[in-house]
Amino acid sequence: MSTTLEPPGTPAPPVPHPGIKGAAVRRGDRLFVGLSRGAGVLILVTMAAIAVFLIWKSIPGLQANTANFFTTAEWFPDQKPSVFGIAALTFGTLMTAGIAMLLAVPVGVGIALFIAHYASRRLASTLGFVTDLLAAVPSIIFGMWGIQYLTPHLVGLGQWLNDYLGFIPLFANEAGIYSRSILNAGIVLAIMILPTISAITREVFVQTPRAHIEAALALGATRWEMVRMAIFPFSRPGMISASMLGLGRALGETIAVALMLSATYDINIHITQPGGITFASNIALKWNEAGTIGLSALVASGLVLFVITLAVNMAARLVIARRAEFSGAN
Amino acid sequence: MAKRIDVTDLDIYYGAFKAVEGVTFSVEPRSVTALIGPSGCGKSTVLRTLNRMHEVIPGAYADGSVLLDGEDVYGSDVDPVNVRRTIGMVFQRPNPFPTMSIKDNVLAGLKLQSGRRPKSEMETVVERSLRGANLWDEVKDRLDRPGASLSGGQQQRLCIARAIAVEPQVLLMDEPCSALDPISTLAIEDLIEELKERYTIVIVTHNMQQAARVSDTTAFFNLAGVGKPGRLIEIAATQVMFSNPTQQATEDYISGRFG
Ligand SMILES: Nc1ncnc2c1ncn2[C@@H]1O[C@H](COP(=O)(O)OP(=O)(O)O)[C@@H](O)[C@H]1O
Ligand SMILES: [Mg+2]
Numbered sequence: 001m002s003t004t005l006e007p008p009g010t011p012a013p014p015v016p017h018p019g020i021k022g023a024a025v026r027r028g029d030r031l032f033v034g035l036s037r038g039a040g041v042l043i044l045v046t047m048a049a050i051a052v053f054l055i056w057k058s059i060p061g062l063q064a065n066t067a068n069f070f071t072t073a074e075w076f077p078d079q080k081p082s083v084f085g086i087a088a089l090t091f092g093t094l095m096t097a098g099i100a101m102l103l104a105v106p107v108g109v110g111i112a113l114f115i116a117h118y119a120s121r122r123l124a125s126t127l128g129f130v131t132d133l134l135a136a137v138p139s140i141i142f143g144m145w146g147i148q149y150l151t152p153h154l155v156g157l158g159q160w161l162n163d164y165l166g167f168i169p170l171f172a173n174e175a176g177i178y179s180r181s182i183l184n185a186g187i188v189l190a191i192m193i194l195p196t197i198s199a200i201t202r203e204v205f206v207q208t209p210r211a212h213i214e215a216a217l218a219l220g221a222t223r224w225e226m227v228r229m230a231i232f233p234f235s236r237p238g239m240i241s242a243s244m245l246g247l248g249r250a251l252g253e254t255i256a257v258a259l260m261l262s263a264t265y266d267i268n269i270h271i272t273q274p275g276g277i278t279f280a281s282n283i284a285l286k287w288n289e290a291g292t293i294g295l296s297a298l299v300a301s302g303l304v305l306f307v308i309t310l311a312v313n314m315a316a317r318l319v320i321a322r323r324a325e326f327s328g329a330n
Numbered sequence: 331m332a333k334r335i336d337v338t339d340l341d342i343y344y345g346a347f348k349a350v351e352g353v354t355f356s357v358e359p360r361s362v363t364a365l366i367g368p369s370g371c372g373k374s375t376v377l378r379t380l381n382r383m384h385e386v387i388p389g390a391y392a393d394g395s396v397l398l399d400g401e402d403v404y405g406s407d408v409d410p411v412n413v414r415r416t417i418g419m420v421f422q423r424p425n426p427f428p429t430m431s432i433k434d435n436v437l438a439g440l441k442l443q444s445g446r447r448p449k450s451e452m453e454t455v456v457e458r459s460l461r462g463a464n465l466w467d468e469v470k471d472r473l474d475r476p477g478a479s480l481s482g483g484q485q486q487r488l489c490i491a492r493a494i495a496v497e498p499q500v501l502l503m504d505e506p507c508s509a510l511d512p513i514s515t516l517a518i519e520d521l522i523e524e525l526k527e528r529y530t531i532v533i534v535t536h537n538m539q540q541a542a543r544v545s546d547t548t549a550f551f552n553l554a555g556v557g558k559p560g561r562l563i564e565i566a567a568t569q570v571m572f573s574n575p576t577q578q579a580t581e582d583y584i585s586g587r588f589g
Binding site: 121209211212213214215216217218219220221222225229230233234236 | 381383386388411412414415418419421423425426427428429430438439442443489492493496
């Protein structure tokens with residue numbers, strides 16, 4: 001430590017000042033920028049590659065098709081002449097996913113809210129653990145459980161809907177058969193996407209700044225008013241993305257839906273009756289027995305599913321961005 | 331509408347930890363009482379006990395009595411929600427609701443209390459409260475902009491407007507200027523001077539000059555050591571406290587000779 005021993009008054013040797021000119025090369029920064037940029041580009045390239053593949057492979061089928069691809073509710077691509085269209089798939093997919101969302105979003109948000117702001121710490125961690133566990137159950141298990149166990153138990157619900165709401169065509173069931181229905185598939189999907197929705201909303205709920213919560217309480221808000229004043233507005237973007245993730249899973253879910261639905265290719269607006277088919281389950285069911293045109297037709301339907309999920313995600317982003325100014329992120 | 335507060339033998343806990351012990355004092359209506367003392371002596375804790383905000387922290391509770399014009403704030407038939415509607419609060423960091431416009435921030439408490447009201451009445455309340463908080467001229471052309479678009483000082487005055495929009499009987503302020511620049515601080519001090527004509531005000535401050543400038547009564551809190559509960563050492567008229575305190579600790583603290 002020679003410097004400390006120098007007598008006072010001896011000027012310290014001048015340290016060369018780096019000056020302010022010259023672009024400093026910071027290795028870490030550049031590495032990081034490079035990595036994140038590379039990852040972004042890689043994702044875009046993958047997406048583009050998938051889109052190109054889907055478009056390329058669907059051309060032969062679409063060219064062979066003699067029916068309207070969008071409005072036809074039949075699927076005979078390998079016949080001569082080839083006849084197929086996605087109307088039934090669009091209907092079945094949107095209905096099952098819609099039912100799943102209708103059930104899973106409110107319940108998932110409710111569970112998340114209970115865990116984050118109502119339950120005791122002990123109960124909260126147990127519940128959080130259980131919902132996370134639910135997310136880890138493979139979908140084939142949900143499918144088997146749904147068809148073997150849940151379906152018989154849902155007959156009562158179908159009958160009730162028919163008895164009391166049967167005047168609405170959606171719930172009418174003149175056949176009196178309640179298995180393998182769109183409603184049942186939607187309910188199983190709801191259970192499957194529930195943990196996704198509740199786990200993510202719970203994460204955003206607990207991040208609500210203490211200051212916002214206390215601001216509401218100090219104004220004389222009850223607990224529920226506080227939730228609506230402070231927690232929901234702050235968590236809105238997170239709740240939307242959680243729901244969209246759930247929706248993405250519901251739209252694309254294959255095996256559980258394939259087990260739950262009858263393999264008929266039709267549009268049945270009576271959602272408690274057997275019938276209905278979705279993009280993903282149709283592909284899974286038909287892939288192995290499809291001919292050349294059949295495969296191409298399935299890829300074309302896959303392209304539509306790809307576009308639907310992209311559109312859903314972009315719509316969600318638009319909703320979030322529209323009120324970004326009020327988001328509290330600043 | 332301003333009411334008096336009488337605190338008797340208050341012990342305040344965070345779970346097993348006793349943060350404040352044996353506090354007794356009174357606050358006159360239409361006066362400003364400043365709570366001063368070193369960091370951690372329990373000023374915020376005492377303040378939050380007055381409007382039952384203390385108990386929103388898990389495990390936190392208080393023992394003793396707090397009377398608002400003779401009525402026990404901790405009575406078994408008292409709803410803490412109503413207490414907080416009667417005793418408004420302004421926090422250390424400005425905390426307007428970021429998802430609400432300036433106007434909706436001002437109306438937030440009012441909407442809780444009485445639901446929908448005629449639009450004209452709402453507008454009257456917005457203007458009256460913002461004028462009351464000396465903010466009207468600065469924001470009257472952008473009432474629909476987000477509250478978070480304002481400067482820190484403006485945000486704090488917005489929070490004051492939000493608190494007085496519901497015409498509380500008491501206004502509690504926890505270091506309302508500590509996050510603000512000197513000019514905003516002066517604006518808020520002027521405002522406190524005006525507000526005390528209508529409200530009973532209790533303000534926590536770590537700034538002695540501020541206590542001397544704005545308050546009529548000053549209460550000095552201290553704690554014997556880390557982990558020990560804070561206590562009220564002395565309370566008196568502000569001029570007396572600053573010129574002639576009876577306790578050595580008070581004098582040491584006020585003169586900056588605090589160890
Ligand atoms: N949320 C809390 N949980 C546990 N202890 C707390 C909490 N808030 C404050 N305390 C403790 O209570 C005592 C008083 O704190 P506080 O009232 O914030 O002091 P002051 O406002 O005078 O600085 C301190 O010892 C502090 O550590
Ligand atoms: Mg404090």
